[in-house]
Structures are given as C-alpha cells and as structure tokens.
Amino acid sequence: MVIEKTLFFISLILGAIFFVTPLGYLFLYSFMDNQGGFVGLENFIIYMSRESLLISLWHTLFVSSFVTIISVMSAFVCAYTLSRTLVIGKNILYFLCLIALFVPSLIQGIGLIYLFGHQGIFTQFFGFRLPLYGPFGIILAQSIYIFPQIFILLYSALHKVDFRLYEQAKIMGISNIKVFLNITLPALKNTLMSAFVIAFSLSFSDFGAPVVVGGNYSVLATDIYKYIIGQQNFAIGGGIAMILCIPAIGAFFVLKKIKVQEISSKATPYRIGKNIYRDLFLGSLTSIILGFVVLILCAIIFTSFVKNYPYELGFTFEHFKFKSEVDGWNIFYHSLFVSFFTGLCGALIVFMLAYLSEKTNFNRFLKFVLKLMILLPMAIPGLVLGIGYALFFNQANFKIASDLYVHNWFYILYGGFALMIICNIVHYIPVPYLNNTAVFQKIEKDLKSVGECMGISKISMIKKVWFPLCFPIVMDNFIYFFLNAMVSISAVIFIYSPSTKLAAISLVQLDDKGSLQEAGALCVLILLVNLFIGIVYKMIRNRFYQLLKGKK
Known part of the structure; x- marks a missing residue:
C-alpha cells in the first residue's frame, strides 16, 4: 500500500511538472512580452x-472543412468495402489503408511535389498539371495523412453493428438502399460524429502539409512556426498557440459527450452475402483511393534512388549518405533511440497508471485529477505542447519580482533526449491509457479479493497476475508509442538541440534546403523501420496467443 501511495503521488507530481506547468506557463506567457513583462491582451490585439x-484563420477553417469531408468520405468507403464486401485481397487492402501512419505527415506533401510539382512525374511525362502549391495541395496532403486514423475508427464501428437488424430487414423485404440509410448510417451516427470532429481537429492543427505544399497560403500552424522559429517571438507565437487550442479542446469535450457504441451480448457478427456488382463498384473505388496513396509513396521511393531527378535518372544510393545533413546517419540513430525508449517507458508508465486508476482505492477526487492530466493531452495539439515545453524548460531562472529570481531545476533537460522522450509520452499517452484501463475493467474484480485472502503481496499480484493479463495490450502500447515517436514532428521540433536532432525534424530542414531527394531517402528508412517493427510485433503477438492456446 505504501508503494502504491508513493507511485500515485509521484504520478500526480510528474503530471503537474510535465503537463500542467508547461501549458500553464505558455498560457501566462501569451499575456507577456519577450522580456517577461505583463502586457495583458496586447499580444492578441496586435495579432488580431x-x-x-x-486571412490565416479563414484559410485554416476552409482547408479543415474540405479535409474533414474528403478524409471521412474516403475512409468510410474503404472501411465499408473491407467490412461489407467480398473483395479479393482484404489483408493487403487493410495494410494499404494504414500505411500512411508509418511516415511523417509532411511526406505526403513531398510525394505530391514529385508527382504534380513543376518538375513532377505527371507534369514532365504526361503534361498533367495541378494547382499544387496552396489550398489544393494542403487539402490533398492532409486528407491522406488523416485518412488512416478515421479508417480505423469507422472500420471498428462497422464490425459492431448487430447483424440481426439486417436479417429482420431482409425478411420484411426492405431494399438495400433503405437498409443502408435506415440501419447502417443510424448505427454509425455517433462514430461518424466523432470522425468529423477528430478529422477537423487534426487538420486545424496540422503543421507538416502546409510547410511543404502551402506556398504563400498561410494557416495558423505555419504562423506559429514563422513567429517562433523565424522571428523568435515567443509571446505572439504563444498567443496564436492558444487560438489553435480552441477547436482541439472543443473537440475533446464534444467527444466526451458522444456515447461510445456498445456491443450487445446477443449481437451476431455481420455475414456478407454475394453481390458481384457491389463488390466490383466498391472494390474499384477503394482501389482508386488506395492507389493514389501508394502512388505517392512509390514516387518518394523512386526519386530517392535516382541521381538527380529529373535530369539524371540513373540508379544511386548517394542520397542515403545524407550529405546535406551535418550529422548524417546520426539523426536516424537518434530517432531509433528516442522511439525505443518512448515505447518502452511509455508502455510501462501507462500500465502503472492504469493499475493505479483501476485497482487501487485512493481518494476519488485525486484519481479524477490524475485521469484528467492523462487524458487532456488528447485535446492539446503537439505544436502547442512543444511550445509550452520550449518556453518552460528553456528558462534557467524565472523572474518573480524585480530583484527576485527562482532557479528552474528542470532547465538541464532542455535539448536532451530525455525531454523529447517525456514530451512524446505526454503527447501520445491518452489512447494507450484508455486501452489499458479497458483491459483492467474486463478482468474479474474478484481476483483482487482472492489474492488478498490468500495473503499474496501486491507486488506478486502485479508480477504474476495483472501484468501477464495485460501483456498483449502492453505490447500494443509499445508499438503505438514507437511508431508515433518515429514520425512525430510538431511536439519535438521546438525542444531539440543540434546534437539531438531527430530524423523527422531533419525532414523539415531538408525540405527548406530543397534537398527533397534526401528527404525522400530518409522517409524510406523511417517507413522500412516502422514496417519491420510492425511485422516483428505481429509475429511475437501471434506466437504469444499460440502459446496461450497450447496451455489451454
């Protein structure tokens, strides 16, 4: 019990230090000037x-609205195709639906440049031009980036619809269109609402696509980057960051109000009937959507092995030497190091927090505070969290009065790997935490009482009962943290140092230099590592379940 209490209060303290304090300081800083003097609403007034x-606000709203519609509609088509048709190669199609998760968000923009830019493949060889630089390019790139996240949501929801409703409709002779409109869509109402809210929030705060294909088309995310990186004006940049939080926080509370779709204990899984015309039509639409995604990745892979596109098309590995990057391959090793420890530490921390939340009897209010600190990062864009970290941890001393300063003991963390790992964990912790708590909630409550009656210590219960039962979700959470840390840009771009630069951050700088082929080569490495980790994880997970079945 003493250990549990200690861990619980340490968790509260660390949550206050690494989440509440940086964001609180960012909020306060938005009312100060760059010298730390209080100026009230002046920063907001100056910017507004x-x-x-x-113009930036209108651009952001315009782009986000179109991205939301396109990403949700395309994700719904693909999710419906894979769950309600008999198309061939579902496993391959499912993998292609998720492949955009394995690369940083700005890669879609680079791929589009290679396809439809001034010297793109389609532009050069087919004379096919698109108004790529501006809203059109941002909408395309962001739609591809957001698509897999919405697909997962809708694909899961479609599997929860009770087939008995469809059987009754068939007996009553209701047409397929009416079944779709009156059964399928109403059953997905809450999930579709969540999908629209999430897509809009992600697009509103996305940084990668506007940086690459935005051109002179300004949005709020690029305004923040311009003020903080370009002008070192953290005061106004912090003010814009507060504006960027509004839709994300609004989305968080809207999602809390939306009821989660539940599966009835009597529900039966959907049984797909034969319909060649349906399969052909939906299969073709899905192939077109996923073909476009694959085409972008293929363009990046192709140009990364070409000497000097489009002038010299000979094969080469030169771009993988990263001559434009001072640190060369070190940036890639840095990413592997940070991603591995983000995954390892994140998965174990989430397990501990889920255990403290679900299997202990602490004060309900303190538990609520802890859960709030864990879940609120879901409402904070990575860009905003990164700025908060940059402002708070980059201050050696805080000025309290004219002659009074307080030393910041956490200043030593700034620019180091440890702070980037912590930032990634804080940024991505909500989803793994919800997954782990869901597992704890499904475990028989009597197990705890049985253990206490038998005199088994809490540590032994954790080692021999709770952790083994949660091991599959701990593995899932490790992969979730690892993959996101490999492609994360916005959360860490403000807190790295020259000696701790990561691969995803280097992509932004290579794009700024015009070294797109080296950026493509770096993207290929990130993609290969993430695919390799995903395959190994799948093999380990399958082996784990085989061993469990063998024991039974």
Whole structure:
C-alpha cells in the first residue's frame, strides 16, 4: 500500500511538472512580452489587428472543412468495402489503408511535389498539371495523412453493428438502399460524429502539409512556426498557440459527450452475402483511393534512388549518405533511440497508471485529477505542447519580482533526449491509457479479493497476475508509442538541440534546403523501420496467443 501511495503521488507530481506547468506557463506567457513583462491582451490585439490573422484563420477553417469531408468520405468507403464486401485481397487492402501512419505527415506533401510539382512525374511525362502549391495541395496532403486514423475508427464501428437488424430487414423485404440509410448510417451516427470532429481537429492543427505544399497560403500552424522559429517571438507565437487550442479542446469535450457504441451480448457478427456488382463498384473505388496513396509513396521511393531527378535518372544510393545533413546517419540513430525508449517507458508508465486508476482505492477526487492530466493531452495539439515545453524548460531562472529570481531545476533537460522522450509520452499517452484501463475493467474484480485472502503481496499480484493479463495490450502500447515517436514532428521540433536532432525534424530542414531527394531517402528508412517493427510485433503477438492456446 505504501508503494502504491508513493507511485500515485509521484504520478500526480510528474503530471503537474510535465503537463500542467508547461501549458500553464505558455498560457501566462501569451499575456507577456519577450522580456517577461505583463502586457495583458496586447499580444492578441496586435495579432488580431493584422489582416494576416483573419486571412490565416479563414484559410485554416476552409482547408479543415474540405479535409474533414474528403478524409471521412474516403475512409468510410474503404472501411465499408473491407467490412461489407467480398473483395479479393482484404489483408493487403487493410495494410494499404494504414500505411500512411508509418511516415511523417509532411511526406505526403513531398510525394505530391514529385508527382504534380513543376518538375513532377505527371507534369514532365504526361503534361498533367495541378494547382499544387496552396489550398489544393494542403487539402490533398492532409486528407491522406488523416485518412488512416478515421479508417480505423469507422472500420471498428462497422464490425459492431448487430447483424440481426439486417436479417429482420431482409425478411420484411426492405431494399438495400433503405437498409443502408435506415440501419447502417443510424448505427454509425455517433462514430461518424466523432470522425468529423477528430478529422477537423487534426487538420486545424496540422503543421507538416502546409510547410511543404502551402506556398504563400498561410494557416495558423505555419504562423506559429514563422513567429517562433523565424522571428523568435515567443509571446505572439504563444498567443496564436492558444487560438489553435480552441477547436482541439472543443473537440475533446464534444467527444466526451458522444456515447461510445456498445456491443450487445446477443449481437451476431455481420455475414456478407454475394453481390458481384457491389463488390466490383466498391472494390474499384477503394482501389482508386488506395492507389493514389501508394502512388505517392512509390514516387518518394523512386526519386530517392535516382541521381538527380529529373535530369539524371540513373540508379544511386548517394542520397542515403545524407550529405546535406551535418550529422548524417546520426539523426536516424537518434530517432531509433528516442522511439525505443518512448515505447518502452511509455508502455510501462501507462500500465502503472492504469493499475493505479483501476485497482487501487485512493481518494476519488485525486484519481479524477490524475485521469484528467492523462487524458487532456488528447485535446492539446503537439505544436502547442512543444511550445509550452520550449518556453518552460528553456528558462534557467524565472523572474518573480524585480530583484527576485527562482532557479528552474528542470532547465538541464532542455535539448536532451530525455525531454523529447517525456514530451512524446505526454503527447501520445491518452489512447494507450484508455486501452489499458479497458483491459483492467474486463478482468474479474474478484481476483483482487482472492489474492488478498490468500495473503499474496501486491507486488506478486502485479508480477504474476495483472501484468501477464495485460501483456498483449502492453505490447500494443509499445508499438503505438514507437511508431508515433518515429514520425512525430510538431511536439519535438521546438525542444531539440543540434546534437539531438531527430530524423523527422531533419525532414523539415531538408525540405527548406530543397534537398527533397534526401528527404525522400530518409522517409524510406523511417517507413522500412516502422514496417519491420510492425511485422516483428505481429509475429511475437501471434506466437504469444499460440502459446496461450497450447496451455489451454
């Protein structure tokens, strides 16, 4: 019990230090000038008085609206095809639906440049031009980036619909269109609402696509980057960050109100009937959507092995030497190191937090505070969290009064791998935590009482009961943290140092230099590592379940 209490209060303290304090300091800093003097609403007034704010805000809303519609519609088509048709190669199609998760968000923009840019493959060889630089390019790139996240949501929801409803409709002679409109869509109502809210929030705060294909088309995310990186104006940048939080926080509370779709204990899984015309039509639509995604990745892979596209098309490995990057391959090793420890530490921390939340009897209010600190990062864009970390951890001393300063003991972390690992864990912790708590909630409550009656210590219960039962979800969470840390840009781009630069951050800088082929080569490495880790994880997980079945 003493150990549990200690861990619980340590968790509260660390949550306050690494989540509440940086965001609180960012909020306060938005009311200060760059020298730390209080200026009230002046930063907001200065920014809002400029026509650029209204233009950027309108651009952001315009792009986000179109991205939301396109990503949700395309994800729904693919999810419906894979769950309600008999198309051939479902496993391959499912993998292709998720492949965009394995690369940083700005890669879609680079791929589009290679396809439809001024010297793109389609532009050069087919004379096919698109107005790529501006809203059109951002909408395309963001739609591809957001698509897999919405697909997972809808694909899961379609598997929860009770087939008995469809059987009754068939007996009553209701047409397929009416069944779709009156059974399928109403059953997915809450999930579709969640999908629209999530897609809009992700697009509103996305940084990668506008940086690469935005051109002179400004959005709020690029305004923040311009003020903080370009002008070192953290005060106004912090003010814009607060504006960027509004839709994300709104989305968080909207999602809390939306009821989660539940599966009835009597529900039966959907049984797919034969319909060649349905399969052909939906299979073709899905193939077109996924073909476009694959085409973008193929363009990046192709150009990364070409000497000097489009002038010299000979094969080469030169771009994998990263001559434009001072640190060469070190940036890639840095990413592997940070991603591995983000995955390992994140998975174990989540297990501990889920255990403290579900299997202990602490004060309900303190438990609520802990859960709130764990779940609120879901409502905070990575860009905002990164700025908060940059402001708080980059201050050696805090000015309290004219002659009074307080030393920041956490200043030593700034620019190091440890802070980037912590930032990634805080940024991505909500989903793994929800998954782990769901597992704990399904475990028989009597196990704890049985263990206490038999005199088994809490540590032994954790080692021999709770952890083995949660091991599959701990593995899932490790992969989730690892993959996201490999492709994360916005959360860590403000807190690295020259000696701790990561591969995903280097992609932004290579794009700024115009070294797109080296950026493509780096993307290929990230993709290969993530695919390799995913395959190994799948093999380990399958082996684990085989061993469990053998024991039974």
